[in-house]
Amino acid sequence: MNRLTHPFVFAFEESLPSGLCGGSRRVQEIIENTSPIGPTVLQKECMPKRAKSAAEPHPGQPISLRTLGEYLNLSPATISLVLNNAPGVRSIPQDTRDRVIEAAAKFDYRPSFFARSLRKRQTFTVGVLVPELSDNYATQVLAGVEEFLIEEGYFYLTASHRRKPDLIEEYPRLLMDRSVEGFILIDTILEKSLSLPVVVIAGHRKIEGATNVVLDQRRAAELALRHLYQLGHRKIAFMRGGSHSSDADDRWNCLMAVARELKIAVPPELTVQLRLRVSTPELGFEPANELIQRSADFTAIVCYNDISAIGAIRACMDHGLRVPADISVVGFDDIQGAAFHNPSLTTIRQPLTQMGKVAARILLQRIRGQASFPDIVPIHPELVIRESTAPPDPKRARSKRS
Amino acid sequence: MNRLTHPFVFAFEESLPSGLCGGSRRVQEIIENTSPIGPTVLQKECMPKRAKSAAEPHPGQPISLRTLGEYLNLSPATISLVLNNAPGVRSIPQDTRDRVIEAAAKFDYRPSFFARSLRKRQTFTVGVLVPELSDNYATQVLAGVEEFLIEEGYFYLTASHRRKPDLIEEYPRLLMDRSVEGFILIDTILEKSLSLPVVVIAGHRKIEGATNVVLDQRRAAELALRHLYQLGHRKIAFMRGGSHSSDADDRWNCLMAVARELKIAVPPELTVQLRLRVSTPELGFEPANELIQRSADFTAIVCYNDISAIGAIRACMDHGLRVPADISVVGFDDIQGAAFHNPSLTTIRQPLTQMGKVAARILLQRIRGQASFPDIVPIHPELVIRESTAPPDPKRARSKRS
DNA sequence: TCCCTTCCCCAAACCGTTTGCGAAGTGGGA
């Protein structure tokens, strides 16, 4: 399908007579058409209603198939056939088609989306659930989702639940009342499965029948830890995401597994759990404070994501610890601000926009019933090395504390 | 209207009989109802169609007014009346109402939004245009918009035009095809006016009939410049926003006016114009580089917004200039990252989420035709002093250059 | 003249609501 255009518009473009020039010629033809056999017979018998308004131009009201039909002395059905290039259109002579298309263009006819949806039981609309709109992770994914959907003639309704369980429960119902054809969930854990196709980004494995587009956490953990390991870090602190965040457990397990393989010890005092349900750097600020104040001896932190990494860096600075000279910091996601933060963030990049596109594509395929999809679509992470990591300085470690 | 609930749902809650318990009792009543006068007469004459499926329970298909009506031996119209508490409902006996409400609850009837919209010509949907979804300015506004709309039972369709003129032209049409009732434009300049209510945030004055929610730029300029002036800065560089960004000209004029009042000279070599159409710090990076390389002698930069300020800080650092020791930087907006950047940004705060709410409220009022609104709704800025500004150090100024 | 095609287009049903109005039933007054 052509981008941004609806099927019938497409039909317009394909079959518009090349030299159309206003329509007065066509009106002429219409008058001629009705003359030969005798207008009275036609009017009284064959076209009792329509004929009376034969050459009626238009006041200025909404254009419907019926108004067009009255203008052209054709039934709405015929117009619909032509404009949609429906199968039955074969039986309609080119001449009539041209008239229809011309008139539609002339009056800028636009079909009623609601009437069409009602009849065809298709809404070309999907629902998107995000934790928070101001969260850059979610919006980058959303950007990809949107790009793909719009190309396919779809729009989406967004609802942000701010991680409140009652809203996570309620919004899907609200969206289903709006007849969305499917859902995309971004960083959202659903308790009950829905009766529509669902694609989850950074999701949970638990939902029945949902496709999960999810980072290869194992690989991500390897990239992050091997990078720090190769720089020489052995005492590494870890942030564990909150249970409300959908990547949290998986990522944690993978990190721990890789740490074991690298023989990096992870004592409890070097781990901290995120508690806040926000999408600002506050998320990582307090937890990092806590880590530092436990006076544990570490030279690097693996943060849950970039946002919390930025909060952690701030916490380090508040304690007089320099990043990366005293503490190296690794984030996850590579959100937009990461490259321009100071210091710029070393991070595990997720191709967020790409993931959004993939999710949208899969959702549409599922809506169209084109194929059955695996439960999990893995996404490959990438290590982006920037300023926030460096080799540990053995002499300086832990010397400055506030 | 109760939040999140649609009128008819509200009606449910209000008038549900307190002791409803399954509905089997009701089915009994229906059977009794049809018996006294003689079912044959009723079936053949009064209710030719419906009576044949008197006590039909339900397979598992979608529940419509008609299926409910068949079940209850009532017409869809009656059900609709009851469920909506429409005026005409007075004429329907309480007993019937109870039966209807009970059945609706039992089968979890949910009205078809599309059918209703088609009939009532209301869609409870608005369109939102943003430059870019990953832009924190836009999404913070959007968060406010969403919050208000959802409380009022509205949803919104988003389209991001990435500042491409053809898309800015096309998307409104696409959204109007979807029968949105109005538009909210965020940081978007429209060329033609639309035939629907429009509220613009950070908009242009040019659009006919649009309400502009706009920062008091004069006051903002005063806050920014007086702050720098009081710190002792006299040589100040300025970034001018791109012509595609809607606040740009206004903000620039106000800054220049205030500078004149403060007798701050603004020679051309201390001004630079943003050219990129992006929402990342790149926006300000190259322009700041240019300012610095012109080797003009300045101790502070007033950036177009926070995003460009972050880029500018990076440019300063790349040239070995410290912020704020060598150069003070002021931003605009107070986006989410501003407080946690390093150094944290001194900025002119716009209450973005608040602005979104206000815009949504005004739009709904205009849609409902409740009042006529002023063209401009001013928003009051606030100076937030953080780390990126400090008094200039006369000795060190311009000593370090790369 | 009659039948059979072919050509062109339409009527009708349908999607699921809402709403204006008409048909029964009821009570009161003349």
Place this chain on the structure above:
DNA sequence: TCCCACTTCGCAAACGGTTTGGGGAAGGGA
């Protein structure tokens, strides 16, 4: 006893499209 007005109840039509099964007219062949 009859009429009228008023309630009570519920229907039919409309909203604006899509889709399907034909049907009328023209034309050709026997």
